[in-house]
Amino acid sequence: MDLGTSVLDAIGDTPLVRLRSVVPPGCARIVVKLEGANPTGSMKDRMALAMVARAEADGRLRRGGTIVEYTGGSTGASLALVAAARGYRLRIVTSDAFSRDKLAQMAAFGARLTVLPSPGGLITRELIERMIETARQIGREPGAYWTDQLTNTDSIAGYHPMGEEIWRQSGAEVDAFVQAVGTSASLRGVAAVLRRHDPRVRIVAAEPAESAVLGGGPKGAHRIEGIGIGYLPPMWQPELVDDIVTASTAEAEAMARRLAREEGLFTGTSSGLNVLGAIRVGRRLGPDATVATLLVDSGLKYLGSGVYDCGCPST
Numbered sequence: 183m184d185l186g187t188s189v190l191d192a193i194g195d196t197p198l199v200r201l202r203s204v205v206p207p208g209c210a211r212i213v214v215k216l217e218g219a220n221p222t223g224s225m226k227d228r229m230a231l232a233m234v235a236r237a238e239a240d241g242r243l244r245r246g247g248t249i250v251e252y253t254g255g256s257t258g259a260s261l262a263l264v265a266a267a268r269g270y271r272l273r274i275v276t277s278d279a280f281s282r283d284k285l286a287q288m289a290a291f292g293a294r295l296t297v298l299p300s301p302g303g304l305i306t307r308e309l310i311e312r313m314i315e316t317a318r319q320i321g322r323e324p325g326a327y328w329t330d331q332l333t334n335t336d337s338i339a340g341y342h343p344m345g346e347e348i349w350r351q352s353g354a355e356v357d358a359f360v361q362a363v364g365t366s367a368s369l370r371g372v373a374a375v376l377r378r379h380d381p382r383v384r385i386v387a388a389e390p391a392e393s394a395v396l397g398g399g400p401k402g403a404h405r406i407e408g409i410g411i412g413y414l415p416p417m418w419q420p421e422l423v424d425d426i427v428t429a430s431t432a433e434a435e436a437m438a439r440r441l442a443r444e445e446g447l448f449t450g451t452s453s454g455l456n457v458l459g460a461i462r463v464g465r466r467l468g469p470d471a472t473v474a475t476l477l478v479d480s481g482l483k484y485l486g487s488g489v490y491d492c493g494c495p496s497t
Contacts, residue, residue, distance in 0.1 A: 213351075273320050317330070
């Protein structure tokens with residue numbers, strides 16, 4: 183029996199599958215990592231464990247301490263999982279702009295939430311900055327360790343195994359990797375591994391069309407959770423990427439619904455953006471190429487967000 187010592191042993195080694203129905207003719211092979219298979223239903227389990235483990239190792243986080251973070255939900259749920267398994271308290275600063283399902287999941291794992299209001303339920307730079315400052319203040323309390331995900335490079339190492347998995351599961355055939363940018367840790371972590379195997383792999387960042395700041399556009403409000411903070415993330419490395427692609431919130435939501443209905447893959451809006459970006463890159467590269475991307479989390483995190491409110495008649 184291959185018995186894990188705790189739930190944390192279940193993080194990683196998620197499936198890689200090929201998309202069929204949503205990929206147009208003449209496009210490259212599009213393969214997606216099913217990160218919803220992680221314990222909390224998100225790739226963020228990987229970075230949460232990496233941040234906590236490294237803080238434990240160097241003494242920033244001590245037994246009986248409190249972890250503090252600002253998050254739209256997935257990072258918070260992942261930190262809550264790790265905190266529960268490791269025996270820490272957790273304080274989360276979040277907002278009503280994010281899915282109620284995510285907030286409920288964080289609380290279910292034992293996190294204490296501070297929920298900031300956002301006019302219109304939109305994700306804006308101003309909201310992110312208020313969340314960060316609130317977390318900063320809580321992080322100054324005795325015994326607190328603020329993980330500060332936007333600047334914490336410990337998170338990058340959490341995604342190195344994902345890069346190795348993609349390379350192995352694809353049969354060492356990856357011509358491009360596409361990922362939407364929040365902190366940019368996953369893009370950097372996976373890219374480092376893929377390019378170590380093959381320096382020719384193209385790295386493509388994706389962002390909301392309404393707030394395309396990576397490409398030099400103006401900041402704006404959008405509803406694609408977990409990405410598009412409205413300014414350049416501190417860990418962003420523009421020299422790393424070969425291209426930047428965009429899609430609107432409406433387009434990303436529509437692709438998320440298509441993935442559920444046509445591929446049987448239930449995921450969130452940033453994953454819809456990833457697939458749109460991968461298809462765009464795949465059309466340029468042609469049918470002999472392979473483009474990898476991530477289905478970042480489970481659609482179960484978005485049931486109350488309106489993404490899957492498709493006008494079905496009430497009972």
